[in-house]
Amino acid sequence: MSKDRAAQLVEAGIWLKLSGDREGARKLFERALKLDPQNEKAAQLLAGAPAPGESELPPAEPVAPAPPQAPMASQPTPMPMPNPFEPPASSPSANDLDWGMATGFKVAASAEASLESDWGRMTGSTTPAPPPVPVAPPAKQTAMLWNSSGSGLTAAPKQTLPGWGMTVRPAEPLHGSAMPELAPQTISLSGAAPAESPPRSTPPLFSAPPPMPELQPQTVNIGGDPGPEVPPPSTPPLFGSFEPPTPDVRTVEIAGAAPWEPPPASTPPLFESPPSFETPPFIEPPRTATDPMGFAWSWSASSPAPQAPPLDVPPLETPEPPAPRPSPWLAPRAESAWDARSNPGIKLEAVVGHDRALDLISSDSKLQPGPQTRKDEIRAILRGARDLLELDDHTGAMELILKAQHISPDDPDVLAMRERSEKTLLNMFESKLGKLETIPRVLLKDDEIIWLNLDHRAGFVLAQIDGTVSFDDLFSVSGMSRIDTARILAQLIEEGVINRG
Amino acid sequence: MAAEREPVIGIDLGTTNSVVATVQSGSPVVIRGRSGSNLLPSVVALSKTGKMLVGQIAKRQAITNPTDTVYASKRLIGRKFSAAQTQDSVKGLPYTLEVGEHDDIRIKLGEKQYALPEISAMVLRELKLDAEAHFGRSVKKAIITVPAYFNDGQRQATKDAGRIAGLEVLRIINEPTAAALAYGFGKNINGKIAVFDLGGGTFDISVMEIGNGVFDVIATGGDTFLGGEDFDNTVIEWLAGDFLREHNINLKQDRMALQRLKDAAEKAKIELSTSKETQVNLPFISTPVGGGSALHLQKTLTREKLEELTAALVARTITMCEQVLTEARxxxxxxxxxILVGGMTRMPRVQEAVKQYFRRDPCKGVHPDEVVALGAAVQAEALTNEASDVVLLDVTPQSLGVAIAGGYVRRLIPKNTTxxxxxxxxxxxxxDNQTTVKIMVLQGEADVAHQNELLGEFILTGLRLAKRGEVEIDVIFEINSEGLVSVAARDKETGQQQSIQVTASGGLTQDELKKILEEQADMLLEAKVEEEVKVKRLELKSLMNEVSELMPQLQKATLGSEFGQDALAKAKQALEVAxxxxxxxxxxxxxxSIDTLTRTVSLFKGVLQRIGR
Structure with missing residues (x-):
């Protein structure tokens, strides 16, 4: 039971981590480890291992047939978050790959692939990433992005990436699972360059990715030559261990490049994009590679034809981090925001304020999600909170509720849930205090107290306990909310710092 | 056996702390509060949980809840909102002052406005409860002390506060008078004495002349914004300054840290009155901005350092003493x-400075924090005990007069007139040919009219045409035993007369006071009913448990019988209702419900007994 709960907590923690709440995530991982000290995943994540989807390695290309439905011209809209708390009631479909990664469930490889992951990596958003696969060197794509500034890629054919083809073959059934064999699928993208994420250690430097094209479940052909018809998707893969299958060859055809969209107005660029600049020399991307999962990949340009001869790159054991690429918001030749040589005049503090500078350039999550997306996100968070409540994890649920409230402060569902949870939590904490009229006393000496691990709020409450004030009085003098005071007092009792009433 | 005398108390209603005392077996004693302390901080607060707090608890959350914590309300009681001192105070107070219907001051706590007497009444009520806990019976009569410079309005407001608190205020007396009484002066000492009163928030220096049992305050002065809190603040500055240099964290910007600093500074200051050095230990005082372990503040404060930090403050008190004595010649x-009054006078450096200036050792033997309350208790005893040999008279606290030509005052009734x-x-x-005359009734000691308080004015008309100085007008001042001042002006020749009656107003009209008292009675009634409901609920719960326990027994005993089914059904219904x-x-x-369940229990028990037989 505790293992299950620990697993749930890890899932919730991954979710929080992916959402940017590292502190909240850390707490949940710690709780998970407390419940199940053998939980390796929690230990790894606590030790700083990246959460699934947090990895900024190149994207996995076996995308599921659940592409973003937004049209190309529209602003990129974050995909609804996968809910890590949703139990696998039915067999997960291929587009549950992210969910699987987030929750730790191993999902059999499927021909169905999801662009959701690509979107997540491109935007630096919280969508968990699928297993990394090698991608073409980023330099070309970077150049393309840069060329696109303001005018769109189509204006400079020389600067556009060639369209590539990728054939996707279904994975072999694993452990004898009945996996219907799928016909190779071809996804043909017009104007969509295979996006890549920045190097693992480098925070995303640009705010808005080129919007992904609208995809049909099997075949997408936008603006380019229609690809061949592909059969309907196969039965969703079953759960099972995810062993690297025999290398398959997958081909993605990319016909043309996506016109670059200006970033949303809500994200102020740090620099004015230059009107034009010289394109770096085009380097042909590698055409084949093998990802760490054992899939062999190959890709070919379909239209327009590449200018440079194909360059064969042997399959990589471990994908090398892509070379740093300039952000669309930096000076043209800068490799990063910290490239003082290329950006001698960069004054981040002057643009965004001293203490917020790093936040603004490192977080693409500053993109304001649309109302519908926000609603979806809140719904997902509340579902997670409800699940935790069912597991009697009120503290974890409260963290999620607070997160939801941060996104939408006035949402009635969130407020109602918060009220309910607070009431329950308060009762729980107060029950640990005993009679509220009694006067607590400090059980430790001054020189013992300083070795405790308390924060200043707990320190303040502790300082008020002098043998004359009751628990009830402490609620009044603490200057904090009742629930915060009760939590601190319960913590002090649990740790044997004070006695209970 | 003679009936036990009704208890009577003396109250020192201070700016920062209040004390209640009584006379027992012929000796004045301080009544210890229910919290175990002799002093009750004169602080009232509405906590964030909606609870009204008074005293130590209210003081402890003063910084974390500044907007809903009222302290030093004594500086404002009985004053007009438009008065200069009020306007000065408004700027420095964290709580909200609002103007009442009659230019009186109201304080906003939560959503409600409170008159100053209501705030003081909360402190007085707490003291009354302490006294009642001490005596084990109701206490209704009290004497309350006020500073010598309080005018009629301020005294009346203090009286109103006592009334709201459920006390009959026998008399309002001056604090220095009370201090002198505590030392038994008046019986054994005649002559001039000085009372050096350095309290928590104010400093008063008074020179009194005692003769034949009359205590005349001949000069008073001070600073209503100088007290122990200023001494604490210097310590806070020192502690916070060092911390800022060491950790680059300004503790004064963190309310929780500031509250702890304040408590620690006061504690350290008190300890240094009896020891040479003290430790200030504030673990987990602050968490660094970027996270990390909370920081501790640990420092040693010596008496020498404290004296160095507060030297300027001590010097200010002596400068004021010089001024007051010079004015009084x-x-x-x-x-x-x-006489030394106020907790701050326990500081050795203050005692030394006083001794040096006055060239004599101050009186010792009575605790300076308690001396005023003890004196008030002595006077209360004298008023109520027929056997007492101290004769106390009600006197006018300030001079009364009228404004005269040139902007001056002609005093008709000097202060301390019985x-x-x-x-x-x-x-x-x-x-020449003046047909009307304006009579402006003033209270105060200043020679210039506008520096006194205007109690009221009226115009006498219909004077005959004559040269200046020819028309004579009688101005009659009368003060009755209730303190009501009547002023009349009469044309001596025509007999035409106009008059005005001046009643000291503490800011509340009689109607408002009546309304507050009625509200309070309602609240008390509600509280009583609430308490009763609480008790009855417990009784009901106990009966419900009893019925629930009896039901299976009855079911077993009356299985199948029509009566049993019917009784059980009714009992179930009664339980639902309960x-x-x-x-x-x-x-x-x-x-x-209690009645119904009592009957049910009785019935069930009866049936079970019979069947059992």
Whole structure:
């Protein structure tokens, strides 16, 4: 039971981590480890291992047939978050790959692939990433992005990436699972360059990715030559261990490049994009590679034809981090925001304020999600909170509720849930205090107290306990909310710092 | 056996702390509060949980809840909102002052406005409860002390506060008078004495002349914004300054840290009155901005350092003493005794400075924090005990007069005049053919009219046409035993007369006071009913448990019988009703359910007994 709960907590923690709440995530991982000290995943994540989807390695290309439905011209809209708390009631479909990664469930490889992951990596958003696969060197794509500034890629054919083809073959059934064999699928993208994420250690430097094209479940052909018809998707893969299958060859055809969209107005660029600049020399991307999962990949340009001869790159054991690429918001030749040589005049503090500078350039999550997306996100968070409540994890649920409230402060569902949870939590904490009229006393000496691990709020409450004030009085003098005071007092009792009433 | 005398108390209603005392077996004693302390901080607060806090608890959350914590309300009581001192105070107070209907001051706590007497009444009520806990019976009569410079309005407001608190205020007396009484002066000492009162928030220096049992404050002065809190603040500055240098964290910007600093500074200051050095330990005082372990503040403060930090403050008190004595034309050597009042006078450096200036050792033997309350208790005892040999008279606290030509004041009733009293004086017109005269009734000691308080004014018309000085007008001042001042002006020749009656107002009208008292009575009644409902609910719960326990027994005993089925069904129904009643606030519903369940229990027990036989 505790293992299950620990697993749930890890899932919730991954979710929080992916959402940017590292502190909240850390707490949940710690709780998970407390419940199940053998939980390796929690230990790894606590030790700083990246959460699934947090990895900024190149994207996995076996995308599921659940592409973003937004049209190309529209602003990129974050995909609804996968809910890590949703139990696998039915067999997960291929587009549950992210969910699987987030929750730790191993999902059999499927021909169905999801662009959701690509979107997540491109935007630096919280969508968990699928297993990394090698991608073409980023330099070309970077150049393309840069060329696109303001005018769109189509204006400079020389600067556009060639369209590539990728054939996707279904994975072999694993452990004898009945996996219907799928016909190779071809996804043909017009104007969509295979996006890549920045190097693992480098925070995303640009705010808005080129919007992904609208995809049909099997075949997408936008603006380019229609690809061949592909059969309907196969039965969703079953759960099972995810062993690297025999290398398959997958081909993605990319016909043309996506016109670059200006970033949303809500994200102020740090620099004015230059009107034009010289394109770096085009380097042909590698055409084949093998990802760490054992899939062999190959890709070919379909239209327009590449200018440079194909360059064969042997399959990589471990994908090398892509070379740093300039952000669309930096000076043209800068490799990063910290490239003082290329950006001698960069004054981040002057643009965004001293203490917020790093936040603004490192977080693409500053993109304001649309109302519908926000609603979806809140719904997902509340579902997670409800699940935790069912597991009697009120503290974890409260963290999620607070997160939801941060996104939408006035949402009635969130407020109602918060009220309910607070009431329950308060009762729980107060029950640990005993009679509220009694006067607590400090059980430790001054020189013992300083070795405790308390924060200043707990320190303040502790300082008020002098043998004359009751628990009830402490609620009044603490200057904090009742629930915060009760939590601190319960913590002090649990740790044997004070006695209970 | 003679009936036990009704207890009577003396209250020192201070700016920062209040004390209650009484006379027991012929000796004045301080009544220890229910919290175990002799001093009750004069602080009232509405906590964030909606609870009204008074005293130590309110003080402890003063910084974390500044907007809803009222302290030093004594500086404002009985004053007009438009008065200069009020306007000065508004700027420095964290709580909200609002103007009342009659230019009186109201304080906003939460959503409600409170008059100053209501705030003081909360402190007085707490002291009354302490006294009642001490005596084990109701306490209704009290004497309350006020500073010597309080005018009629301020005294009346203090009286109103006592009334709201459920006390009959026998008399309002001056604090220095009370201090002198505590030392038994008046019986054994005649002559001039000085009272050096350095409290928590104010400093007063008074010179009194005692003769034949009359205590005359001949000079008073001070600073209403100088007290122990200023000494604490210097310590806070020192602690916070060092911390800022060491950790680059300004503790004064963090309310929780500041509250702890304040408590620690006061504690350290008190300890240094008896020891040479003290440790300030504030673990987990602050968490660094970027996270990380909370920081501790640990410092040693020596008495020498404290004296160095507060030297300027001590010097200010001596400068004021010089001023007051100079104004009263009294030299330090003329003084027979020197009394120290207020907790701050326990600081050795203050005692030394006083001794150095007045060239005599201050009186010792009475705790400076308690001396005023003890004196008030002595006076209360004298008023109520027929056997007491101290004769106390009600006197006018300040002079009364009228404004005269040139902007000056003609005093008709000097201060410390025993009431009731009546004075008549003849005035003349100041201009030729003057047909009207304006009588402005003033209270105060200043020679210039506008520096006194205007109690009221009226116009006498219909004077005959004559040269200046020819028309004579009688101005009659009368103060009755209730303190009511009547002023009349009469044209001596025509007999035409106009008059005005001046009642000291503490800011509340009689109607407002009546309304507050009625509200309070309602609240007390509600609280009583609430308490009763609470008790009855417990009774109901116990009965419900009893019925629930009896039901299976009855079911077993009456299995199959029609009576049993019927009784059980009714009992179940009664339990349902009782459950709902248990949640209700109406006393009647609860008591009705208790009656029903009592009958049910009785019936069940009866049946079970019979069947059992």
């Amino acid at each position: 009294v030299k330090p050597v003329d003084l027979r005794e020197m 009431v009731p009293t009546s004075v008549t004086e003849v005035f003349n017109t100041s201009r 459950k709902a009643a248990g949640e209700a606030t109406e006393l009647k519903r609860v008591t009705d």
